[in-house]
Amino acid sequence: MAGARKPVVEVRRSQRRRRTVSAYRDGERVVVLIPDQFSRAEETEWVDRMLARLAAREGRLVRTDHELFGRATRLRGLYLAEYGDQAVPVSVRWVTNQNGRWGSCTPADRTIRISHRIQDMPDWVIDYVLLHELAHLIVPSHNARFWALVGRYPKAERARGYLEGVAAASGTPLTD
Numbered sequence: 001m002a003g004a005r006k007p008v009v010e011v012r013r014s015q016r017r018r019r020t021v022s023a024y025r026d027g028e029r030v031v032v033l034i035p036d037q038f039s040r041a042e043e044t045e046w047v048d049r050m051l052a053r054l055a056a057r058e059g060r061l062v063r064t065d066h067e068l069f070g071r072a073t074r075l076r077g078l079y080l081a082e083y084g085d086q087a088v089p090v091s092v093r094w095v096t097n098q099n100g101r102w103g104s105c106t107p108a109d110r111t112i113r114i115s116h117r118i119q120d121m122p123d124w125v126i127d128y129v130l131l132h133e134l135a136h137l138i139v140p141s142h143n144a145r146f147w148a149l150v151g152r153y154p155k156a157e158r159a160r161g162y163l164e165g166v167a168a169a170s171g172t173p174l175t176d
């Protein structure tokens with residue numbers, strides 16, 4: 001399945017709307033109509049939801065924060081199940097301000113950020129980066145125990161090779 005960057009979204013608030021949300025594509029943009037009373041959090045949640053809905057209708061996968069969190073939940077279940085809450089992040093977000101890293105994790109507040117640079121990479125590469133950051137919730141440093149956790153992912157080595165290749169080609173020494 002081909003990934004797609006999050007499109008440019010224009011949110012229009014309407015006082016006439018009460019609870020209904022709708023979205024449509026207008027050229028390169030997606031217009032999302034929401035009730036005026038929605039909070040910022042509701043706006044974010046609904047924009048993600050409507051983008052996913054539009055994408056599903058168009059047979060594409062849009063990589064939103066919401067989708068990323070769902071992906072993290074699936075990976076935890078597959079590879080880190082016995083750690084339970086220890087591997088549950090508070091938030092998982094796409095970020096654009098992470099130039100030297102594919103992803104990062106702050107174990108203290110249990111937040112994970114994933115670079116938009118991998119947004120168009122294959123699913124199995126995104127899964128690797130995400131699992132790597134989830135494993136940091138359990139083991140913060142890159143020690144043997146950490147690599148044993150990451151090694152549970154069957155394509156870990158392949159994904160590392162892929163990322164190294166991309167970093168070398170772009171001339172940026174990216175790290176995890």
Ligand SMILES: [Zn+2]
Nearest residue numbers: 132136142176
């Ligand atoms: Zn790491």
